[in-house]
Amino acid sequence: MRKILLALVIVGLVVGVGFAQDKVTIRLAGYSGDTPLMQDVLARFVADKIPGVEVVWEPITEDFLAFVLRTLSAGTAPDVFYVDLGWAKTVAETGLVEPLDDYMANSAVLNKGDLIPALENAFTFDGKIYAISKDFNSLVIFYNKDMFDEMGVAYPSDDDTWATLLGKIAQVNNPGKWYGACINADAARFLPFAFAAGMPFLKDDGTGPFDLASAKLAADWFTSFNRLGISATSAEIGAGWPGAAFISEQAATCIEGGWLIPPIRNENPTLNFGTTFLPSPWENGPRSNYLFTVGYGMPTSPASGRPDLAFKVIEILTSPEVQNYILESGHAIPSRAALLNSAYFQQKDDFAQATKKVFEATALPGTVPFTFGEIGQGVYMGAVGEALTLIMQGEETVEEAMNEAVAKLSK
Amino acid sequence: MKRRGDWVSAFIFLLPLLFTLAVAFIYAFVRTVYFSFTDYNLFHITKFVGLDNYTQLFADYRFVLALTHSLVYAVVVTASQTFLALLLAIVLNQKIRGLTFFRAAYYVPSVASSVAITLIFIWLMNRRGTVNWLxxxxxxxxxxxxxxxxxxxxxxxxxxxxxxxxxxxxxxxxxxxxxxxxxxxxxxxxxxxxxGVVHPYPMADAVIPWLTTRKMFLGIPLPLLSVMMLNIWTTTPTMMLLLLAGLQDVPQELYEAADMDGATPGQKLLHVTVPAIRPLLFMVITMGLIGTLQVFDQIAIMAGVAPLESTITLAYYVYWNMFGSGGLPKVGMASAAALVLAALTLVIVFIQRRVGFSEKGWYS
Structure with missing residues (x-):
């Protein structure tokens, strides 16, 4: 009788421990806007694939960098979280984000060299890789074909220069019905044009470059649309962002990345649109663009205590199957080098073509990673963004505003 | 002579409050003082830097701007909201028709979420918003x-x-x-x-940038002035309610006596009403000063729209040093700024108590 009891107790303990192990929860935090996609992906590809692991999606609505810094320092960071290239270096410097080199070396499915080299390099600091890029993006001009047809204007093309694009947008502008473009005083849209005109990220002495002739030339052109009244900011149109103004057909063009494609498909699927590269300053001139990418990172000591399982989740989320699924649903361009020849890019519909254009734009010479080095992203972007606002409103000249931006960055 | 048991039971009843006070205030305060002398960034072993953070603060043009803005904001908003609240309270203390409706209606701005109100306000003040349309x-x-x-x-x-x-x-x-x-x-x-006998005046659309501008009015940036007006509108009703409660306690005999002495309405206000509600005025002004010196939410939401230099206040400067710049948090600078803000608040309330309204009441 005693033995039976003892056996029962042991079985009970084993089962109990087994149940306890069943309950490993891996928390995955990302932008709240990704919620429908990520919940779909988790349900299709991750649920029940790793025995004993439950992956919980945590959508973050607050400033994501603030969230990551706060939870890392408090020791409550999620097991897996998005790392945006714009602030990747800042979080790597905390020392509390796990370098993933060893995990990749021991992985059967995710090794160095599987990802596009530029994306691997982007997240590598001091020789260690801190995040696995999940997708990437760059900027293109989106244009509404119906509006250009109605106004009898040629579509924007890859051969356009700053001047010819300005001319086309002026012609397609239809007062009272739609604006030629929706352009905000956004540094992330402006800077690629400044780089194309020859502005370096910083001057050689490490100070702000915005008072250089190249920067002023770009600022003058970039703000001319709004100053001429052929473009308005999204706030003036009453849209949340320029993409929304484009989707609701209140603007004929906008400068956005591949992230605009899913909302078009969801909200205005019959929109007849095309995409083209950002124009160069002069004929056969140089171009520039930003390479945006978001990766998955892990804290050095995850709350679950199981970094191995957290990495398994990253392996699945960046697997060819998941990336192809996300590509074909038009959400993002895969970071795996092997997927760049995907059959999807050959399809002729507007969505596949737009995705292809964004992808080609990232490969053009002059495309630079969206990083800010030692200078905080907030300071750099804030200085330029405010200058652009003042020029667009006609409150300051290009000269005054850009000189002021230099002063702000140097202080 | 109290028995020992009394002390114990009193202490037990006080314990919950003492505990939260010790953890959330004293501990946090001591840590903040400590951090203000270090270069802590939330992650790395700290180095003692002495008064560096404080000297850097006063060398940072953003801090000087924030300090000026906070002072102007506190003085203008507190003065305006106290004056308006007193005026409203006196009106609503009369026997007028629909009194309860007006009391409730005037209180609505204080009940609504300040975040929601600020967002609506931003829409109204947009370059193509309702205000410009009007x-x-x-x-x-x-x-x-x-x-x-x-x-x-x-x-x-x-x-x-x-x-x-x-x-x-x-x-x-x-x-x-x-x-x-x-x-x-x-x-x-x-x-x-x-x-066609009378024509509308041919005027172009008004597109005044209320919130995205660097323009000033009387030395105050327009965006900050907009937040001030918003804040006055949302806080006045709370202050009005407090003063109204005070007004209802003023003995009617005082007014009757004043009437017999032939006092004008203005004299009655200055020499009867105001002295009688002095303790409440002290409270309203003090709460106003503390609240305005620490204003954050409306500024933070406005920060997405308006230039940093046109709206930054001390509390937002503290936040900006932690999470706003895009780099690692400057905890040392933020702590130093937070302590300056605390000291400033104490000093201002002290001055207010000395030269303005003190809490001493009618009978003391």
Whole structure:
């Protein structure tokens, strides 16, 4: 009788421990806007694939960098979280984000060299890789074909220069019905044009470059649309962002990345649109663009205590199957080098073509990673963004505003 | 002589509050003081830097701006909201019809979420928002408005004049006559407008950038001034409610005595009402100063729209040093700024108590 009891107790303990192990929860935090996609992906590809692991999606609505810094320092960071290239270096410097080199070396499915080299390099600091890029993006001009047809204007093309694009947008502008473009005083849209005109990220002495002739030339052109009244900011149109103004057909063009494609498909699927590269300053001139990418990172000591399982989740989320699924649903361009020849890019519909254009734009010479080095992203972007606002409103000249931006960055 | 047991039970009852005070205030305060002398960034072993953070603060033009803004903000908003609250409280302390409705309606801005109100406010003040639309309408249609008003006055005067000539007791603003005058004014102006006799003034759309500008008014940036107006509008009702409670406690005999002495309404306000609610005025002004010196939420939401230099206040400067710059948090600088803000608040309240209204009441 005693033995039976003892056996029962042991079985009970084993089962109990087994149940306890069943309950490993891996928390995955990302932008709240990704919620429908990520919940779909988790349900299709991750649920029940790793025995004993439950992956919980945590959508973050607050400033994501603030969230990551706060939870890392408090020791409550999620097991897996998005790392945006714009602030990747800042979080790597905390020392509390796990370098993933060893995990990749021991992985059967995710090794160095599987990802596009530029994306691997982007997240590598001091020789260690801190995040696995999940997708990437760059900027293109989106244009509404119906509006250009109605106004009898040629579509924007890859051969356009700053001047010819300005001319086309002026012609397609239809007062009272739609604006030629929706352009905000956004540094992330402006800077690629400044780089194309020859502005370096910083001057050689490490100070702000915005008072250089190249920067002023770009600022003058970039703000001319709004100053001429052929473009308005999204706030003036009453849209949340320029993409929304484009989707609701209140603007004929906008400068956005591949992230605009899913909302078009969801909200205005019959929109007849095309995409083209950002124009160069002069004929056969140089171009520039930003390479945006978001990766998955892990804290050095995850709350679950199981970094191995957290990495398994990253392996699945960046697997060819998941990336192809996300590509074909038009959400993002895969970071795996092997997927760049995907059959999807050959399809002729507007969505596949737009995705292809964004992808080609990232490969053009002059495309630079969206990083800010030692200078905080907030300071750099804030200085330029405010200058652009003042020029667009006609409150300051290009000269005054850009000189002021230099002063702000140097202080 | 208290028994030992009394002390123990008193202590047990105080314990929950003492515990939260110790953890959330004393511990946090001591840590903040410590951090303000280090270069802590939330992650790395700290180095003692002495007074470096404090000297850097005063060398940072953003801090100097934030300090100036905070002081101006506190003085202007507290003064305006106290004055308006007193005025409203006196009005709502009268026996007027629909009193409860007005008391409730005036309190609505204080009940609504300040975040939601700020967002709506941003829409209203947009370059193509309602405020500019109203200004455009006014700017365009003022000729018609002026002619319409003139017509109303003329017709009203004619009617009253004719009634009185017939020996009827017509008041200047007789409602029935006023209705006829208004109708005539509107109809005639509309006809004149349609016939093209009166033209709207040809004015371009007003696109005044209220929130995205660097322009100043009386040395105060326009965006900050906008937040001030918003804050005055949302806090005045709370202060009004407090003062109203005080007004209702003022003994009626004091007014009767003042009446017997032949006091004017102004004298009664200054020499009876204000001294009687002095303790409440002290509270309203003190709460106003503390609240305005620490203003954060409205500034933080506005920060997405307005230039940093035009709205930054001390509390937002503290946040900006932690999470706003995009780099690693500057905890040392943020702590130093937070302590300056705390010291400033104490000093200002102290000065207010000395030279302004103190909490000493009528009878002391």
């Amino acid at each position: 200004l455009t309408a006014l700017g365009r249609y003022w000729p018609l408005i002026v002619i319409g008003l003139a017509l109303v006055i003329l017709v009203q005067w004619l009617q009253v004049f004719s009634e009185r000539r017939h020996g009827l007791p017509a008041r200047a603003f007789d409602p029935a006559l006023l209705g006829i005058s208004l109708l005539t004014g509107v109809v005639v102006t509309t006809i004149l407008g349609q016939l």
